[in-house]
Amino acid sequence: MKIKLIYVLTTIISLVIILSSCTNEFKIQDIGFEKSFTIAKKKYNHGNYLQALEDFNVLILNYGGQIGIDSVQYLLADTHFKLDEYYSSSYEFNKLTESFPESKLAEESYFNSAMSYYKLSPIYSLDQKETYNAISKFQYYLDLYPVGQFADKANEFITEMRDKLARKEFESGKLYMKMDQPRAAKFYFLEIINNFYDTTFYIPSLKFMAEASKSMNDDYNFQVYQKKYDEKIKK
Numbered sequence: 001m002k003i004k005l006i007y008v009l010t011t012i013i014s015l016v017i018i019l020s021s022c023t024n025e026f027k028i029q030d031i032g033f034e035k036s037f038t039i040a041k042k043k044y045n046h047g048n049y050l051q052a053l054e055d056f057n058v059l060i061l062n063y064g065g066q067i068g069i070d071s072v073q074y075l076l077a078d079t080h081f082k083l084d085e086y087y088s089s090s091y092e093f094n095k096l097t098e099s100f101p102e103s104k105l106a107e108e109s110y111f112n113s114a115m116s117y118y119k120l121s122p123i124y125s126l127d128q129k130e131t132y133n134a135i136s137k138f139q140y141y142l143d144l145y146p147v148g149q150f151a152d153k154a155n156e157f158i159t160e161m162r163d164k165l166a167r168k169e170f171e172s173g174k175l176y177m178k179m180d181q182p183r184a185a186k187f188y189f190l191e192i193i194n195n196f197y198d199t200t201f202y203i204p205s206l207k208f209m210a211e212a213s214k215s216m217n218d219d220y221n222f223q224v225y226q227k228k229y230d231e232k233i234k235k
Helices: 002-031 033-045 049-062 069-082 086-099 106-120 129-144 151-178 182-195 202-215 219-234
Strands: none
Touching: 033 049, 033 069, 049 069, 069 086, 069 106, 086 106, 106 129, 106 151, 129 151, 151 182, 151 202, 182 202, 202 219
16 A cells, blocks of 8 residues: 555656646747746846756757857856856856857857866865866867956966965975975975976975985985075075
8 A cells, every 4th residue: 555655656746747847848839939038047047046957958958049049058057057066067168169169158158167177176185187177178268269358367277276286296295205205205396396387386396305305415406406496586
């Protein structure tokens, strides 16, 4: 009896969901693109993001070739962004740039796709895969729009994230120095010196490289890095 009751309830719930979905699609098809888009945007503007998301998806499904559908695609992506669904937002912004490369929203979509990964970038001590992805996407935006409306912000975020990557290397190097393992420490400081010379951790890394070399009785490299450090702090 209990199993039968559960089955009946499950069936009723499924029918309600299906009918609700069908009703939504029917309304959109019945009142046309412009009115449907206005209703969906109203939900979006009022912060009803889950309802707006459903409407935007239905609009794209039913009006894929309609003039103005790129605006729907943009708001769909931005709704995911506002819901902190950053993988989905990046995907949908990318979809706009691929499907509507001539859209007036393309530039902003390239930038926002990168912003989605910027939001996914974790604190320096964790795995930095998404940080590298964000930098790559911002750089791609800059390649396309070197003097674009978001160029300054893109450069600012790249600088910030490169500093984060450098800090991860720097803290590892410092840890090995505390553990009296200068040979291992040098590996991390060299990484900064060679690849993150534009970050705030470059000059401190020169100092630590000198100290590590001195600890290893490597007088030549001690002199080299100490001299570079002294020259930098005098500027």
